Amino acid sequence: MTDSLRILITNDDGVDAPGMEVMRRIAAELSDDVWVVAPSGNQSGAGHRFTFGRELSLEKREDRVYAVTGGSPADCxxxxxxxxxxxxxxxxxxxGVNHGQNLGDIINCSGTAAGAREGALQGAIGIALSQAIDYERRGEVVWDNALNWGSRVVRELLRELDGPGAYYNVNFPFCAPDAVSGIRVVPHQRFSRSPLRYYPSDNDGYFFIAIPETPRPLDKAQDFHLLHHDDAITVTPLLLQQTNEALAAxxxxxxxxAEPDA
Incomplete structure (x- = not known):
């Protein structure tokens, strides 16, 4: 245990979500100085939204555990x-640990990824952790891989740090812990188009914004394929500096x- 390491935990599933308890167990293996500030309810898909112009409240749930009513992970x-x-x-x-994988371009709307990103923007090391699920089994989640491998993956990342400017997106596969093929450091899958779509509701006049299917094709060397087909823990380092420097140069x-028209 690294006693001097101060850890802040957040998530986008809410302070009472099962994945929060999983993350607290992971953090407890790393430090005895662990704090939680998380949304009071589900904020999945909130991305890096901030709640400007509206009051928020901070509720102390227990020692070192706080809930932000109505707040996003970034707010927290x-x-x-x-x-x-x-x-x-x-x-x-x-x-995290998020209920479900955060892969590919989906990280752009992920509240889980945003929590890690804001952590890095605030000067900390930011790491987002997600436990993959099999959506064909009605979204059933088994936390075994996050619990078994979570603290070990975080320790590996802490050893490899190379200065500020990055944060990390980690996904655990939905297989037995002894079937995990290893850790792969890979790019996130870029889709040819956004996976987000209008999705009609059964209620007349209403609709959802949803991800009805994964766009194809998938690159076999990127996170989507390796998590689902190779049972690998995927790690994607992401930059805070978003400028396309080659294009800017x-x-x-x-x-x-242009000269104004006469």
Whole structure:
């Protein structure tokens, strides 16, 4: 256990979600200084939304455990890092463990990924953890791989840190723990189009925004394929700096303002 490591936990499934207890058990293997600031209810798909212009409330559930009513994971990390933890913010922000995989372009709307991203933006190490499920089995979740491998994967990432500017997205496969093929550090799958779609409701006049199917084709060297077909734990390092630097360098000095029409 690393006693000096201060850990802040958040998630997007809510402070009372089963994955929160899984994450607390993972964190307890890493440190004795663990804090929780998480949404009071489900915030899945909230992305990196902040709640501007509307009051939030902070409820103390137990020692070092707080719920933010109506708040997003990003709200929770800000409240935790800049208020709850006082003058000593967390060294490590763990987000999850999410009920279901966060893969490919879906990380752009993931509240779980946003919790880790905001942790990194606040100066901590940010790691998002998700436990894959088999949607053909009605979304049943088995936490064995997150529980068995979670602290070990986090320790490996802590050993490999190379300065600020990155955060990490980790997914555990839905197989038996002894069937896990290893850890693969891979890019996230880029889809040819967004997987999000209009989806009609059975209630007249209403609809959902949903992911009815995974776009194809999938790259065999990226996270979607390796998690589902190779039973690998996938780790994707992600950058906070989103500028396409090669394109910026190519375009610099080439753009011109046209003369106004007479």
């Amino acid at each position: 990390v800000v409240a935790g890092m800049t208020h709850v933890l006082g003058e000593r913010p967390a060294d490590l922000v763990l987000s 190519r375009m610099d000095g080439r753009l011109r303002l």
